[in-house]
Amino acid sequence: MPPSFAQALASFQPALPLAVGLSGGADSTALLIACAERWPGEVCALHVHHGLQAAADDFAAHCQALCERLAVPLQVARVSAGAASGQSPEDAARIARYKAFEAIALTGIAGAAIASIALAHHADDQVETLLLALSRGAGLPGLAAMPAQWQRAGIAWHRPLLGVPGRAVREWLRARGEGWVEDPTNTDLRFTRNRIRAELLPALEACFPAFRETFARSSAHAAQAQQLLLEVARQDLATVGTPPRIRLLQQLSTARQANVLRHWLASCHRCTPSAAQLAELQRQIAACTTRGHRIEIKVGLGFVRRSNDRLDWYNSPVLAP
Structure with missing residues (x-):
């Protein structure tokens, strides 16, 4: 059985102070609320305004209202996320978002340093990432999908919800009477990831009810094998x-x-x-x-x-x- 939202948060033990990447959607809204309640005064929020759609201002307004209610400091970064030649808009936005998160983390918020950053990707996101990698003929790094935790630029990054189904996150929010902002592009089937979410995931659930756990296990095997290849590569590069x-x-x-x-x-x-x-x-x-x-x-x-x-x-x- 996959962990519940509450179980995943109970096992999350980040170094504090903690920053939560906040888009305004259900997943990041739930993660911020849970973290702010668990570590009052030790949590801040990071929101990236991509400026790519008319609803971007609504996302920022939701984040601002939520953070004021939770008494959580919020840093909003406006970025230019135009895609380069041969680059998808999604990849360009993702790269710009991570750069903004890292820049804010290194300077801190309201004079406070940031030790960790939490992102709200869940089990469905992980499956979508793996299926996209398979569709592109990816090697082990792609099949390893998204790591649950890693270090970069002196910051510890975490995805504490990576084993939690997306519907469980929304159920937790609804049970508390909390709202969130829906990104209108999430229903646009011109995007491959949206077609996977709308068409493939329901079919997988009908055929393989435990697909989230088994796919995650395969990604973990791929990540372990990739780590071994990296160790061999470092040894061989030292030789050649x-x-x-x-x-x-x-x-x-x-x-x-x-x-x-x-x-x-x-x-x-x-x-x-x-x-x-x-x-x-x-x-x-x-x-x-x-x-x-x-x-x-x-x-x-x-x-x-x-x-x-x-x-x-x-x-x-x-x-x-």
Whole structure:
């Protein structure tokens, strides 16, 4: 059985002071109310005004009224969340939101530092994230879906409701007579995540009633396997060097070579190769048996190129003389 809303909050033990990401929707409204009641005077709220729809002002007004009633400090951040070329509006808004949360957390609210941030993603959100990852052919990082907790920039981040079904959160609010704001875009079936919520989740529940728990278990297995691959990649990168030596890369198995190349590009250059780019890079590495052999392939926003006996990454192509 999945945990109830109350059970999930009872087991939540964040470092204080705590900030709660507050959108104005049911999930974040419930999380803020529960946290403010449990730790009075130790909780604040963060709201990001994306300015992407007419209802954005209503969201901010709801958050302001709720926080005044709860005597919780509220910080509203206005961001520009326009999507870049090839980027979805949802991804652009998510990136802008996390950057705003992190900036506020580092400066504090009303002179008070923030030790932890809680986000209100629940079990249905986790399933939607996993199904989206599967639809895109994601690897282990995507199949691991959303972590329940992690550290970034000296802040502890938490998702305490990740095992709680979305309907249980709303039932908790209704039982208390609390209201929330409904995002009108949540019913727009042009968005893939909304189609998953409206069409796939009911079908899964009819066929596999325990799908939230079993899917979460699969994501946990994927996360554990990804952690192991990361440990192997760090060891292999220490062996092949930074930047990696081609001869030492050639001595690795195909799988370990791919693993360490992904880690090198991500950790050193914040670059993620596509499956096709990585396969082509490995083909060129295997063919690199003479001093004059040239390697140059576009990866992410830059290029991987041979430099003497090593690979290196540049953010622009290097023209041949």
